[in-house]
Amino acid sequence: MKRLLFVLTLCALVCGCATKVERMDVNTTKDLSGKWNDTDSRLVSEEMITDCLSAPWYNKTLLRLGKEPVVIVGTVENKTMEHINTSTFIEDMQRALINSTKVSFVASSAERGEVRTERLEQDEFASEATRKAFGREVGADFMLSGVLNSILDQEGKKNVVYYQVNLKLIDIETNQIVWNGQKQIKKYVLTRGKNSW
Amino acid sequence: MKKARLGTLLVYITILTCACGGPSLRYKKEIHTLLAAENYEAAAQKLEEDKNKIFSEKNAAMYYMLLGVTEHDAGLAERSSASLAKAQEFTDFYYKNNILQSAETFLINDEAAPYIAPDYERALTYYYRAFNFLDMQDMAGALVEARRAVFFLDNRRAQVKSKYTDDPFVQYFASLLFESEGNRSSARIARENALNAYENAVYGADTPDFYVPQNADKLGEIIFVHYNGNAPVKISKTFQVAWGDVLLAINETSEDLDSSPQAQNSVISVIAGDSITVAYPALQESKPEAVSSRVFAAGGSADTILASNITALARLDLEEKRLAQQARMIARAAVKRAAAVTAKKTAEQAAGDEAWGDMAKMLVNIFNTATEKADTRSVFTLPAEIRLARMFVEPGIHDIVFKTTNAAGHEKEEKVFKEVKINAGQRIWLHHRTAR
Numbered sequence: 001m002k003r004l005l006f007v008l009t010l011c012a013l014v015c016g017c018a019t020k021v022e023r024m025d026v027n028t029t030k031d032l033s034g035k036w037n038d039t040d041s042r043l044v045s046e047e048m049i050t051d052c053l054s055a056p057w058y059n060k061t062l063l064r065l066g067k068e069p070v071v072i073v074g075t076v077e078n079k080t081m082e083h084i085n086t087s088t089f090i091e092d093m094q095r096a097l098i099n100s101t102k103v104s105f106v107a108s109s110a111e112r113g114e115v116r117t118e119r120l121e122q123d124e125f126a127s128e129a130t131r132k133a134f135g136r137e138v139g140a141d142f143m144l145s146g147v148l149n150s151i152l153d154q155e156g157k158k159n160v161v162y163y164q165v166n167l168k169l170i171d172i173e174t175n176q177i178v179w180n181g182q183k184q185i186k187k188y189v190l191t192r193g194k195n196s197w
Numbered sequence: 198m199k200k201a202r203l204g205t206l207l208v209y210i211t212i213l214t215c216a217c218g219g220p221s222l223r224y225k226k227e228i229h230t231l232l233a234a235e236n237y238e239a240a241a242q243k244l245e246e247d248k249n250k251i252f253s254e255k256n257a258a259m260y261y262m263l264l265g266v267t268e269h270d271a272g273l274a275e276r277s278s279a280s281l282a283k284a285q286e287f288t289d290f291y292y293k294n295n296i297l298q299s300a301e302t303f304l305i306n307d308e309a310a311p312y313i314a315p316d317y318e319r320a321l322t323y324y325y326r327a328f329n330f331l332d333m334q335d336m337a338g339a340l341v342e343a344r345r346a347v348f349f350l351d352n353r354r355a356q357v358k359s360k361y362t363d364d365p366f367v368q369y370f371a372s373l374l375f376e377s378e379g380n381r382s383s384a385r386i387a388r389e390n391a392l393n394a395y396e397n398a399v400y401g402a403d404t405p406d407f408y409v410p411q412n413a414d415k416l417g418e419i420i421f422v423h424y425n426g427n428a429p430v431k432i433s434k435t436f437q438v439a440w441g442d443v444l445l446a447i448n449e450t451s452e453d454l455d456s457s458p459q460a461q462n463s464v465i466s467v468i469a470g471d472s473i474t475v476a477y478p479a480l481q482e483s484k485p486e487a488v489s490s491r492v493f494a495a496g497g498s499a500d501t502i503l504a505s506n507i508t509a510l511a512r513l514d515l516e517e518k519r520l521a522q523q524a525r526m527i528a529r530a531a532v533k534r535a536a537a538v539t540a541k542k543t544a545e546q547a548a549g550d551e552a553w554g555d556m557a558k559m560l561v562n563i564f565n566t567a568t569e570k571a572d573t574r575s576v577f578t579l580p581a582e583i584r585l586a587r588m589f590v591e592p593g594i595h596d597i598v599f600k601t602t603n604a605a606g607h608e609k610e611e612k613v614f615k616e617v618k619i620n621a622g623q624r625i626w627l628h629h630r631t632a633r
Contacts, residue, residue: 077337081341197257
């Protein structure tokens with residue numbers, strides 16, 4: 001009996017020290033530090049794009065152009081007090097826009113540069129039949145850009161973080177702002193633990 | 198009753214023997230020697246190798262700050278930023294959980310408590326991280342740290358009563374970053390805070406008054422930061438007090454390279470007999486070799502100014518903490534005295550012999566004095582001072598030359614930043630450390 005107890009204790013000790021990993025559903029909400037995370041990014045982008053595409057500018061543009069508007073995502077500035085990778089937020093917005101099937105979407109300026117280099121190389125190395133021509137790119141009608149702001153209120157271990165995401169859709173030809181959306185998130189965070197050193 | 202007393206005594210002795218302090222003076226000097234040789238990478242490597250040997254988790258904030266600053270000087274921006282992020286995390290944790298007044302500080306010494314960085318060190322973590330992001334060409338990241346710095350300074354100003362009401366240099370640096378972002382409002386507020394703070398003599402720094410030409414937008418700007426010398430190190434000083442009707446100081450010792458204060462105290466406790474040792478921290482300052490520095494580029498030059506006097510900040514911090522330290526020191530002396538008396542009585546009762554009581558008391562006295570050490574922890578890899586120059590140059594490719602001068606007026610060190618491209622309206626951020 002004593003030996004069994006000893007073995008069990010030993011096992012518990014060994015297991016207790018091991019790193020534990022488990023796969024999670026990407027849609028699962030799991031807040032650890034209280035900072036801006038993947039759930040915030042996904043929820044904000046989905047809600048804001050839905051709001052954007054249901055706003056009056058869409059039907060007006062559809063009537064004016066006679067086709068789906070072409071949109072490009074510009075920059076989203078991080079003006080918060082956290083190091084937020086805004087590119088994941090931009091990607092989430094792109095995905096929400098494309099999945100809506102209500103707009104056409106063109107590549108960002110960085111992606112376009114890469115595609116243009118590829119076309120240049122095709123011009124030299126690809127066969128006549130498969131070579132892609134220059135000057136056939138689709139120009140965007142609208143640019144979506146925005147700012148991520150935050151206000152932090154802190155007292156000891158208690159923190160209230162307020163995020164405000166402002167997105168604007170700008171008519172590239174006229175510089176008119178055709179839609180201005182805003183989404184807020186407020187979190188109460190009680191900090192307790194620390195990471196291992 | 199007898200068993201309980203004996204148990205308390207054993208627990209006390211166990212705590213004492215398990216106590217673990219910060220790095221020794223010898224270790225600090227070893228790191229300073231590597232820094233003086235401008236071997237920053239080797240200093241960072243040594244700190245990493247000694248992580249578990251010299252430091253412990255309660256000193257995590259200090260360890261990561263020491264490492265982060267050294268990595269910054271070595272030009273390892275990404276690693277430095279990661280280290281300083283950990284330093285900020287541990288500092289925040291221990292600060293918010295307010296563990297400073299733990300019982301161990303009354304039983305053992307002040308180093309038994311986790312390291313809580315003084316506010317000027319905390320403010321500098323934001324500055325160093327911001328500069329690391331600039332080194333990585335990540336202005337957005339630098340701006341996050343500038344916002345955090347300003348938030349931290351504003352919050353502490355409202356909550357903490359101290360002569361260190363603000364950090365003029367960190368505010369000034371933040372204002373430069375906000376300016377670069379085009380955020381005039383935040384830049385103006387941070388600049389005003391900086392200039393107001395610079396007026397305060399406690400910081401011992403020069404108020405920046407850089408010349409900005411009318412056509413500044415058509416020129417490029419060099420912002421040069423010179424980290425000069427080494428921040429003062431804290432040493433432990435002790436004195437023995439005889440117990441009687443009044444506390445009477447009978448001997449004084451100071452930490453040096455060849456003997457630890459604990460070893461000196463242990464010897465004294467045997468000699469002095471019925472006395473208690475108490476320790477307090479003092480600063481050991483070393484004047485930087487360079488008394489001025491200058492930046493040369495595109496046929497012009499600019500002097501650096503003393504933007505942050507870290508030695509003065511360390512002095513101020515020590516001065517402000519002295520009262521609380523003295524209170525703990527007196528309380529600790531009383532607790533240690535009580536432990537020695539308890540040990541004597543317990544041993545006498547157990548053995549029925551006064552000689553055993555005296556022996557037990559002496560042993561507890563040796564333990565007590567051996568663990569009595571002042572809190573000598575600090576981020577000793579920081580420079581003694583941070584100097585700053587701003588210089589406008591014609592756009593183009595320039596060699597930027599940095600020179601230091603000693604007290605005798607001789608040029609001591611030269612560093613050339615080769616072929617730096619500066620565009621119109623662009624700011625170039627450079628830093629260099631001289632640690633002699």
